[in-house]
Amino acid sequence: MRFLLSSFFLAGASTVAAASSWSFEDATLTIQPKGAGVGTGDKVQLVPELPLAKPVSLGTTDTLKLLLTATDGKSAKRPHQAFLTLADRSSGLEDSFVLKVKDNGKGKVELTQKDLPIQFLTSEQPLEASIVIGSFGSSAPLKAKVFELDVTRDPNTPLAVPEKPLRYAVDKEIHHIFKDDPKSPPKIITLVFAAAVTACLPVLLGVWAALGANLSHLTKAMSNAPIPHALFFGSILAMEGIFFMYYTSWNLFQTLPAAAIVAVVAFLSGGRALSEVQERRLAGLR
Amino acid sequence: MRWLLSLLLLGYLSAVQALSVAGTRLLVVLEDGAEREKYGAFLGDLEARGFHITTEAPKSDSLSLFKHGERTYDHVVLLPCLAKGLGPALSANVLLDFMKKEGNVLVALSSERSTPAAVQSLLLELDIHIPSDKGALVVDHFNYDSTSAADKHDVLLLPYPTTLKTGVTNYFGGDGLIAVPRAVGQTLGNESPLTAPILRAPCTAYSYNPKDEADSAEDPFATGSQLNIVSAMQAHNSARLTVIGSAEMLQNAWFAEKATLSGKAVKTANRDFAEKVSAWAFKEVGVLKVGKLVHYQDEGVSKKVNTSVAIPENNPKIYRIKSDVTFAVEISEYDKTHYVPFVPPEGDAIQLEFSMLSPFHRLNLRPISQTANSTIFGTSFRTPDQHGIFNFRINYRRPFVTNIDEKRQVTVRHFAHDEWPRSWQISGAWVWIAGVWVTVAGWIAFVAVWLWSAPANTVKKTQ
Structure with missing residues (x-):
């Protein structure tokens, strides 16, 4: 946008250049490495009409030197404003460096990387360099893009980039990362082991049967003491049933009274039932 | 209130x-x-x-x-x-x-x-x-x-x-x-x-x-x-x-x-x-006002936000971890004579933070609906798997509009004892469950044998 605007004004400025307009001549750009003598380094001639085709590279220790003679119309003259403006197109940042101009219109500016703001040093693209010359009165001012400056940095020397100041803007979204759910082993393994555990019961019963366990005295016991035996065995079954209910749906307060009742029944009936068993033992039937 | x-x-x-x-x-x-x-x-x-x-x-x-x-x-x-x-x-x-x-x-x-x-x-x-x-x-x-x-x-x-x-x-x-x-x-x-x-x-x-x-x-x-x-x-x-x-x-x-x-x-x-x-x-411009701010547990039924100021917000004070929550807030912008629905500029969004010390969630709110003079922004998310005291917070600061900093505190509790999955739903527990019931059946069989077993003939013969 700003670029558009300035080009618009520039176009406007050139149309009113009826009387005279500011320009420059004899402009030389020198990139001088550190320690090199005066007058050494690459010299490039600059003209207001045409920017340099290739970007100029400025190394960490190099000094950029720009010399020019400002002219108003045909004659050399000292303008009020003589800036070298560097612009970073990606961030829109601009900074101007003042040319020290003498009475005869000869101006000079020297730049090193130390003079540049940090955003210019880290810029990916080459910086756009323009020369701005203007002054009071009716002469049209000049803003001419003259070259591109490629700031090359030594990758081994770290750059102290200051922390970015706080600006209010939309922040990055955060989505909470949940912990993984607990995992079960593969079902097939579980089923094999569950089957092995379940198979223990028939094995146990089979071993008991093989050792001669039987229920032959059930009729005898039921005829001797039917109620205690029925109640005792029933209460043991009921207790397991209570455990089952507690496991599936009941809470502790439903479980405890039921368990208490069943326990009393088991205690009372158990005494009788076990006396009957004792009688059988004393009779030599066990 | x-x-x-x-x-x-x-x-x-x-x-x-x-x-x-x-x-x-x-x-x-x-x-x-x-x-x-x-x-x-x-x-x-x-x-x-x-x-x-x-x-x-x-x-x-x-x-x-x-x-x-x-x-x-x-x-x-x-x-x-x-x-x-x-x-x-x-x-x-x-x-x-x-x-x-x-x-x-x-x-x-x-x-x-x-x-x-x-x-x-x-x-x-x-x-x-x-x-x-x-x-x-x-x-x-x-x-x-x-x-x-x-x-x-x-x-x-x-x-x-x-x-x-x-x-x-x-x-x-x-x-x-x-x-x-x-x-x-x-x-x-x-x-x-x-x-x-x-x-x-x-x-x-x-x-x-x-x-x-x-x-x-x-x-x-x-x-x-x-x-x-x-x-x-x-x-x-x-x-x-x-x-x-x-x-x-x-x-x-x-x-x-x-x-x-x-x-x-x-x-x-x-x-x-x-x-x-x-x-x-x-x-006269660029003044934001927060109307009603509601949040509720999302049970699959979408609720309409009642924007009437006569009805209080009536938000829950407590949520469980890992439960789905819906959040909605009403924001209006003053435009010279009256409040109009606030529309954030392109590239900007109002953000909700669900935070305990630091944000666990920071989510862009979407405009859900508009009333005559406010926009209702909302989003849904799942509470993090961390219990504690959390805040629903909207901290909206931008150049040229007045600041919004709204907070609603809620407790996020752990699972209650009866909210965990039951043991039979966990396949890894099946071996242990089988063990328990095999033991129960074995115990009942043992009681029956103890009570009613007659002396075995083979035993007699050896004696």
Whole structure:
């Protein structure tokens, strides 16, 4: 946008250049490495009409030197404003460096990387360099893009980039990362082991049967003491049933009274039932 | 809670009559009646917009910004005066206290008059820097009015400001050219997020002091777009300070003046721009209001947010971890006469943070629906797997709109003992469950055998 605007004004400025307009001549750009003598380094001639085709590279220790003679119309003259403006197109940042101009219109500016703001040093693209010359009165001012400056940095020397100041803007979204759910082993393994555990019961019963366990005295016991035996065995079954209910749906307060009742029944009936068993033992039937 | 709501309602009703949300009492500090004449159109426009203007001279005895510790004015306009100081009633401290009480200040500077020390230190306090020497002004040899400043180039003709950056609403846009005569340029400190430029100088402009005898600008105060013509500061409490570099911009003489830019005749749009700047400065635009803020456990049924202020928010105080929650908030923006639905600019979003010390979730809110004067923003998310005291927080701070900082605290509890999956639902537990029931069956079988087993014949034979 700003670029558009300035080009618009520039176009406007050139149309009113009826009387005279500011320009420059004899402009030389020198990139001088550190320690090199005066007058050494690459010299490039600059003209207001045409920017340099290739970007100029400025190394960490190099000094950029720009010399020019400002002219108003045909004659050399000292303008009020003589800036070298560097612009970073990606961030829109601009900074101007003042040319020290003498009475005869000869101006000079020297730049090193130390003079540049940090955003210019880290810029990916080459910086756009323009020369701005203007002054009071009716002469049209000049803003001419003259070259591109490629700031090359030594990758081994770290750059102290200051922390970015706080600006209010939309922040990055955060989505909470949940912990993984607990995992079960593969079902097939579980089923094999569950089957092995379940198979223990028939094995146990089979071993008991093989050792001669039987229920032959059930009729005898039921005829001797039917109620205690029925109640005792029933209460043991009921207790397991209570455990089952507690496991599936009941809470502790439903479980405890039921368990208490069943326990009393088991205690009372158990005494009788076990006396009957004792009688059988004393009779030599066990 | 209810008194708060009725207060809100009252505030809303009174805001319908007045123009500014922040009140209508406006103090204009200027020297005498002749000075007032110069700003007649600007002040007349303000009066037409509903402000009650009191004019005071800077050192007047009756001038006081506070009475019994409360503000006596809602807004202050400081116009440049001939006197060097503003007097004890308008010291930098008093002006800062005025802003701490949410009063708005508009300062107009002039390069022809020295900026009072109180204003200088006020601006310095807020990280806005102006040239320290009297007479420094902004010139631009490219965009000047060749009718009135053919030689001096100190009357700039600038287009309306464009959007500051993506995600920021431009309250100052328009068509036309603004005349900026003899402006005092400002630069903003880099550290503060509270300051923002409203109108920047063009890239070829620079600030210099004509009293310097040097023939060229050797050491300009600032150059290019780092130089602001109009800048703004909005404090944490949303009090606004606006600095206009050129008080002449507000004078009748420049409100619709014929000017020439690069040979083309134009008419200055200062009146419209002055209205836009003062409307922002005195909180007629860019004021956000939070209505109802609701959150609830999402049980698959979408609820409609009841925006009536008569019904309290009635939000749950406690959630379980890993439960689905829906959040909705109603936000309106004041636009000169009434509240309208707030629409965030392109590239911006209102964000909800669900935080305990630091945010666990930060989510962009989507506009769900609109009422006549508010937008309802909402989102759904799952509470994190961390129990504790959390906040639903909306902290919306952007340049040029008032700050929103809303918080609702909730407890996030762990799973209750009966909310875990049952053991049979976990396949890994099947082996142990089988073991338990095999033991039970074995025990019952053992009891039966113990009770009723007859002596085995084989055993007898061996005996």
